[in-house]
Structures are given as C-alpha cells and as structure tokens.
Amino acid sequence: MASTNINLNMTSVENREYRLGTIIGWDGKASDLIKESAYDERSAKKHGGCAGKGSGCKLCELASPLNQETMCSNAIIQCQVGNLTDCALIDHSPIGCSGENSKFNLSMHVGLKRRGKPLQNTLNISTNLKEQDMVFGASEKLRQTIRDAKERFNPKAIFIGMACATAIIGEDIDSIAEEMEPEVGVPIIPLHCEGFRSKHWSTGFDIAFHGVLRQIVERHPTKKQNDLINIVALWGSDYFSE
Template identity: 30%
Template sequence: MNYLDAKSAPAREDRLKTNIAFGGTCAQIRGCIRAGCFSGKGCLNLADRRFAETQGCQFTLSLAILNTLRNAVVIMHAPIGCGACSIGNVGVNKTFKQLRDPSAEGVVWLSTNLDEVDVINGGERKLREAVLYADREFRPETIIVANGCVPALIGDDIDSILADLETQTAAKIVPIHCEGFKTKVMATAYDAVYHGILKKLTKKPERQQYLAESDLDKIREQYRISRNVNVLNVSSMSRQDELELQRLLNAIGLNVTFIPCYAEPEDFEYSLESSLNVSICGTHDDYFVEHIRENYGVPFLIDTIPIGRKNTDRWILKIAGHFGLEKEAQRLIEVENRLLDESLKPFRKVLAGKRAFLAGGEVRIVATAEILQDLGMEIVGFKAHHFDRFIEPMFDSLDNVDDVVIDVATNQPFEQSNLLNRLKPDVLITHTGGNNIYAKHGLPILPLFGPSYNYMGYSGVFEVARRLNRVMRNCQFNKKLSRYTRLPFRKEWYEKDPFAYIKNQDAV
C-alpha cells in the first residue's frame, strides 16, 4: 500500500469497498464476507438509503483524534460551523491529556471562518493569518490544518500555501484533507489523519551519535527496541484501558507505547523504534501500519480487539507469537481467566438469559457480544456503522448468532428504533448519539464505549459486567421518559420492514 504521493487518502468506499447499508442475518452477512462482497467484489459497495438521518463525516471524526494530540493547535479551514463539535471536548480532553502529561494544555482550535466573499475569492488570506497567529500566540510544536468541504470545492491549494508558510513558522504544519462530502464512510477519517501524520510527523528520530559507544550500550538499545510494541489506541478508549493492556503486555515481558491519541507530535518519530505495531481495531489502523511496514519495515498485527475474554486471550497470544513468548502468554492467560471467571459468577446469576441489542462500530459490537455471551446473555440484534473485511475474525468468538439480525447503518436511529420495537431487548448497548430516541424505548442503556470507563482486557470484562448489572437494576429514568415523551416516527414506520429504505446498487 502506498498512497502517500497522493494529496489525500482515498475514500474507503473505493479502497476497502466498505458497505454502509445492509439488512439481514449474521449468517447472510458471513456469506457475503466469504463471497467477497465487502472486499474484492464490493457488490454492496454502493448501497444506500432513500431516507437518511444525519451521520458523522470524516471531518468530525478526524477531530476525535486531532483534538487529543498534545502540543498542537488545530486550524479548521472551513466556514464557522465546521468542527464546532470540538466544543464538547474542551473540558474532557484537557483532563484526558493531563492523565498523560499533567502540564498539558487544553484543546485549542481556530476556524478560518470562510464567508460568502471567501467562497468567491478563496480562503488563502485567512488561512495564512490563522496559521501565523496560531504559531505566534500558542507556540505549539505542530499546527494541524484540517479542511472542510468549502476549500475543497473552491480549490484552495492548501498544501502549497502551507509549505510556504512552514518556512515562517516555528511549528511544523500538518495538512489533513478531510472534507466531509468525499465519503459516507466516516471511518475514512482515520486514513485522512494518518495520511497527514505519515507525511509530516513520522521520520526516524534524530538521535545523538556518540563517538564512542560501548557494545553493551548498543545491545541494550537493540534489546529495548526488540521488546517494544506500539499499541495504536483509539480516542474512544480510556486511560484505564491503556493501563490494562500495558499490564498484560508487560506481564509477558514487552514494553508498550501508545500512539496516536494523546501523543505528542514527536512521539510518532520514536514510534519507529519499535518491533511491532499492534492495532486494537482494524477499522482504525490498517492504513497507518501498512504504510509504516512498507516505508520503515516495522511489522504489524491487525486481528481482534481485546474486548471480551476470548478476544483478549487471542490478542495476547498473537502478539506473544510474534516474539516467541507463547509460553509466558499461556501462563498469564490461565491465571487471568481463573480469577476473572470467579469474579463473574454473581453477575451470571443475574444476567443470564437477558436479551441484548448492540450498536456501534463493526469490530466493537461483535467483540462486546462475546462478553455478553460469557455472562450467559442472548444477543438479539446488531447494528454496525459499516462493514468491511476487518469484521471477519470477529465472529469466531461468538456462538449461535447465525439467525441474529444485523443492520449496517451509520447512526440512522430510525432503523434502530424499528428494530428495538420488534426485538424488545432487555438492554441496549450502543454508541453515543441517538439516545434521545433510544431512551424513549424505556430500556436500560449501557454506552458501547467510554473514554472514562474500562472496557478492554480482563478487567474490562468485569467492569462491563458490573456496570451492566448496575444499569439493569433500575431504568426508571428511561421508563418514565418512554411513558411521557414521544418518538418522532409515524406508527406506520413501525409496521414496515426496518430495511425498507435501503436501496441496493441497482437503484443508484
């Protein structure tokens, strides 16, 4: 894979043949996976909807990573509204950054505020002013310029402007081309962000060369690198998640660094002094790790996400396998499983037989279902943001899900509301957003992820069980809401097939 000569990363519709509209059962979708519908053939690639609700774009999702970077200022080259969602990160991201560096600054961003005049004349002047202001006022290590739809449509030559500006700024300038209209697969954002990082921030670190270096020092350094892995974190995970994964890999003798979220720009240089890049989620990282392997020879692992017992076992074993540490890993897994299993017993008593619906990222929902099955619960439905080949290894850890319904939809609460109404689960485990709708179904809701809760590793399984038990003990709040507030969908909608508005490629 090498897209780095291109201005921007390709849309995932094209690169991965990703699908965003599908309704069927798990057995059907697994058949599609085997037949190559989500990869080579891409036969569901152009499926879409006649009715749609709003969803994230690659600009907003790019900010989920960019707003975590330390020592960076983000410039939104766009009209005033683009990236306004950063308002929601002002407080929390400062706190999360400070968990990594107590003196970290909060989130700072500038909007170039393109107006009607700029739409005609171009936004170059404002972009220049914003970059120079950011450099002077905040003295960041890096200035990140994320552009929205408008500069892409008026044809601002952003890369040239920024290359010229970089000669005047102390900060490095990283362009991120993430205009929303380019793709409906919002996960293209990860590629867009990595594209900028790969082009501007990853290079071999400039280490001081010693005139005389003892063999021991050299060997020590080589050993350090040979035992270091980069775990590619995601902004939806917590510091507790990181600490748990670090604990597990430390236990088999590996050292861990986390990128890209909450990293400092120079961390991307040091990340090249590593023996393995470990993705925890294929949806996020394939673009980055493939390019790093190609350009710097660091191998990578993309397999499963360490959520749920079997997935965590598998994740550790795969990593251990790379280093020949299988025995150590087996011992660890055995101890961890024994302790965890014991801790789950009281929750199994309460939760066994309860029916759950899961909605969110393709990898995350299927992995989380493993925890639920571990607790004896029944999976009655899935909704995935999108589908591509990275889902393939995920189903291995689940039993008896062939007939379970699966909806592929980025957000689209109308379909989920219809499904909830049909399936009547006892609990909903869902991605953030849309709970103004789901709460009115009057059922307990557990967030699918949370940057301040632990979900990953063995401790994550216990934490999910514990919280699930808690939310299911009392859902009066949602129950009362369902009694006294109304859903916005007509009753006729609930009589229709939940997938009635999906149009296949023939309809496009």
C-alpha cells in the first residue's frame, strides 16, 4: 500500500470514510466485500480512500444515509485523551457531552490497576455551555476554563475537545489554544472531534493521536530507544508484552 505523509502542520485530520473509504456495516461475505470495495485497486492508488477509489469501487460511506447508531468521535476523545495520565481534557460543550466521562473514569481505574500503577481519576472539565453561550459565543468561557484546568490539576498538557454545539457556532479553538499556551506554560492541543464531523467514531482515534503526535511527541529526538514500541489500545488486558 502506498505510504501517506502525516501533515503535522494541520490541527485537523481527514475522516476515515474519505481517507480509507471505510463503511460502518456490511451484510454479506468477506470475499464479496473485498470485490465490491475494489480494495486491491484502491490500495495501489497514491491517495487511497473514496477520493482515489477508482472505477471499480461500488461502496462509499459518504453516499449512504445518516447513521446515528454508533458512537461519535467526541466520545472517543474522552476515552482516549481523557485516559492520558497527567493531562487534562476540556470538553468545550454543553454538559451533556460529558455524560460518559464517569464510565471512562472507571475504565481508567481498571487499566491502571491491571498494570500496577497508582490509581487516579481522569482530569476532565466542561465549559458547560448554556443558551446564552450558543448565541453570543463562548471564547472567553473557554479561556477561563483553561486557567481553571491549570489551577486545579496542574497538568503537563491540556486538550480541548470540540463538540457539535461549538462547531455549529464556529468557536475558534485553534486560535485560543495558541493564545493561551504561553500564559499557562503547557501545551494546549485543539481537537476537532465534533460528533457530526465523521460517520465513523473510529476517526476519533486519528484525531486524538494526531494531536499527541503534533504537540507532545518530540519531532526530532536527540536520543532514540530502538527496542521501544508504543502500542495504542482501546482498553483491556495486555495482550502485547509476550
């Protein structure tokens, strides 16, 4: 499969249905799925996905009806970035978008215990947008929440998760993150993870770790550990060490 460069100058990523031509569901044989998707033909294309799928592909999620029966990218940000130790996640959203954080906090406790690490809670905070914020904007509220996150948690990094509501009113989380970073003294990473951005909740993984790679991982490390492999897993047991 052709290699694809990751553009770390961009704060957003391509949706999986565009980049990979993925679909949510399939009813049929795996052999038919390979044929209908023209997988081999698309794999040979430089760009890949629906944009470079070629004439043989008969599947495309972009042309399918809206599906509301899956998770959203915002929820994946909460279960992935929210489970990063020593980092705070700001849900720039109405409080309802933070409803699953208690469940993800439990999964973090389980994961830490399995690995023999000290237990800690997820460091989440919501801007708790109200009707007035939706009408007049919530940029100042986000600035204050960043200050609050720094004061309460003293994290090593602060992530900002976009929600459907904040995307609709056009909140500029990129500019605010860039503006506030010198004040709080830690990386502030904007994540464009609004729920309607992609039909595939799995796009949230790309969004989360694009942000980590872009603003936390050292671009040109002076020292490299050749036997070190970073493994990103949803959660659960360690199947990889052996």
